[in-house]
Amino acid sequence: MKKIILCFDGTCCHPSDARQEREWFGLGDMEDSGITNVLKMHLLLGGGLDNDSTDPRQRSFYYSGVGTHGNACQRVFNMIFAPDNQDVAEILNLAGADLNRVFEPGDEIFLFGFSRGAALARRFAAIIPRYLPDGVDPTEIVRFMGVFDTVASIGVPNLSEQDRPVSDVLFENGTLSPHVFEALHLLALDECRLAFRPTLMNADPRVTEIWFPGGHSDVGGGFWNDGLSDVTLRFMLDEIVRREFGLAILDPIGVDYEHLVDKTEGYRIDPEDVFIDPKSHGKIHLQDRWGPIAEMTLGTREVRVATNDNFDDALLPMVHSTMWDRFAMVDDYRPRALKGVAHWLLDVDGDMERKNGLMDYIR
DSSP states (O other), X not given: OOEEXXXXXXXXXXXGGGSOOBHHHHTSOBOOOOOBHHHHHHHXXXXXXXXXXXXXXXXXXXXXXXXXXXXXXXXXXXXXHOOTTTHHHHHHHHHHHHXXXXXXTTOEEEEEEETHHHHHHHHHHHHGGGGSOTTOOOTTOXXXXXXXXXXXOOSSOOOOSSXXXXXXXXXXXXSOOTTBXXXXXXXXXXXXXXXXXXXXXXXXXXXXXXXXXXXXXHHHBOOSSOHHXXXXXXXXXXXXXXXXXXXXXXXXXXXXXXXOEETTTTEEOOHHHHOOOOOTTSOOOOOOOOHHHHHHHBOOOOOOOEETTEEOTTSOOXXXXXXXXXXXHOXXXXXXXXXXXXXXXXXXXXXXXXXXXXXXXXX
């Protein structure tokens, strides 16, 4: 029996993000660009740039995000609209072919994803039977699915603050597929772009959803200044260990960096790109737009729990205690999404305390 790991990265996310370049056509400051948590996990789980892992006990496969496939025009089109019959289909089919090629009865499957890649992971779980050998029972065949801030919008994004992204998702609803045994969904508390509203998972004993401080990529990664996203990466890895899946996780210094070089595209991944240094007070990356544009495209996230694809006020959302750590350490950090919102505060020991909103932290 072996572990098969499939990692789906976010929109426009690619290993070449490790390449540091200057903004404004090489004339400006260095870009705050880095690899995502999904790619870091792939490497820490023994994967390589060519998906050529030869460990018979654990195989990890990585798929760069929507908007990184095809020619330049195709990439831009897919980045904006993510049509279901282009990059989306290609990525799902690539993953399905890899799974079909290496799967043997008794193997355990693990799925990870970020942003639209998280939506792809969730969609892949739903359609996984088509890639399995005949006679294999797909019920809960995915041992674990870990995703960062699912953004499932497809086509022209709906910018209404009143509507959750239901009609334009990669799957029929927010209910976890019966093919998944358990899932962990880590969400960005401070993301304000309406086009990046998260697609929650419906409440389910198999599902754990936790909100963390930061914007979309402060939870899923993708910046060089990655102290906040290292918080969620560390949490995801710790949960893998705590839940005793038996996955072999490398120390960052144990990754084979000699083979993480692409001379054709001119980039390499170094230890500094993978090293994990969680900082609840780390740099936060939020969008700041001009007046009327901000009114049209920005809004506060609703920190809620979903049941049957509707918000359920009888259930309280769970917020990680690094929010409180940041609140206490960063003078101007006041997460608007928690204003008047009752929630559970989850501490590092797994204990929870009810809070009734921001005032409980100010007093």
